[in-house]
Amino acid sequence: GDSVTQMEGPVTLSEEAFLTINCTYTATGYPSLFWYVQYPGEGLQLLLKATKADDKGSNKGFEATYRKETTSFHLEKGSVQVSDSAVYFCALTDGGFKTIFGAGTRLFVKA
Amino acid sequence: DVKVTQSSRYLVKRTGEKVFLECVQDMDHENMFWYRQDPGLGLRLIYFSYDVKMKEKGDIPEGYSVSREKKERFSLILESASTNQTSMYLCASSSPLDPAWNEQFFGPGTRLTVL
Numbered sequence: 001g002d003s004v005t006q007m008e009g010p011v012t013l014s015e016e017a018f019l020t021i022n023c024t025y026t027a028t029g030y031p032s033l034f035w036y037v038q039y040p041g042e043g044l045q046l047l048l049k050a051t052k053a054d055d056k057g058s059n060k061g062f063e064a065t066y067r068k069e070t071t072s073f074h075l076e077k078g079s080v081q082v083s084d085s086a087v088y089f090c091a092l093t094d095g096g097f098k099t100i101f102g103a104g105t106r107l108f109v110k111a
Numbered sequence: 112d113v114k115v116t117q118s119s120r121y122l123v124k125r126t127g128e129k130v131f132l133e134c135v136q137d138m139d140h141e142n143m144f145w146y147r148q149d150p151g152l153g154l155r156l157i158y159f160s161y162d163v164k165m166k167e168k169g170d171i172p173e174g175y176s177v178s179r180e181k182k183e184r185f186s187l188i189l190e191s192a193s194t195n196q197t198s199m200y201l202c203a204s205s206s207p208l209d210p211a212w213n214e215q216f217f218g219p220g221t222r223l224t225v226l
Contacts, residue, residue, distance in 0.1 A: 034214070042219055043203075045217065046214050103153040
């Protein structure tokens with residue numbers, strides 16, 4: 001079945017460092033891909049999305065490009081802030097009801 | 112502003128108690144979901160519903176049931192709580208009108224502790 005694998009955390013960075021969180025997926029069809037973020041004490045919220053190959057999703061300085069050839073959707077940000085400290089989830093949906101989530105990667109950003 | 116609300120942020124129950132977790136959304140969404148979130152395991156789907164009175168088992172339905180009597184409300188029921196059901200429970204909703212996106216909107220979560 002469909003699955004999502006993302007890098008284990010926690011990831012600890014200093015403020016203004018470059019961030020990459022790796023995400024790869026397995027799917028039989030042509031899924032839509034998502035990154036969700038969960039700030040402390042809150043539920044998940046959508047960060048960005050992409051629906052087809054080579055699409056780039058972006059929001060709040062974060063970017064991810066849908067790479068069909070490598071089945072990847074890596075999350076990047078050029079300069080992280082303390083306020084970016086959160087848990088990040090990569091996810092996919094194949095157009096059905098269900099969304100498949102990765103295990104989550106916790107990010108700590110130090111001032 | 113779209114909203115999914117859950118009845119409690121924190122809940123402590125005893126083994127064997129019947130537990131109700133309530134979720135309400137104000138977006139007129141057809142689809143609603145219950146997940147549990149555990150460290151290292153991400154989100155696991157317990158049940159979902161795509162219409163009033165309709166329900167489908169997710170990946171880990173054992174020990175849980177659900178009820179959807181109204182479109183905006185989706186309840187998760189632990190018939191006889193056990194300590195291994197201590198977890199964070201997240202409710203979500205989505206609309207099938209644009210299936211290519213299928214963005215889910217989440218509530219803040221209920222942290223349940225079963226003693």
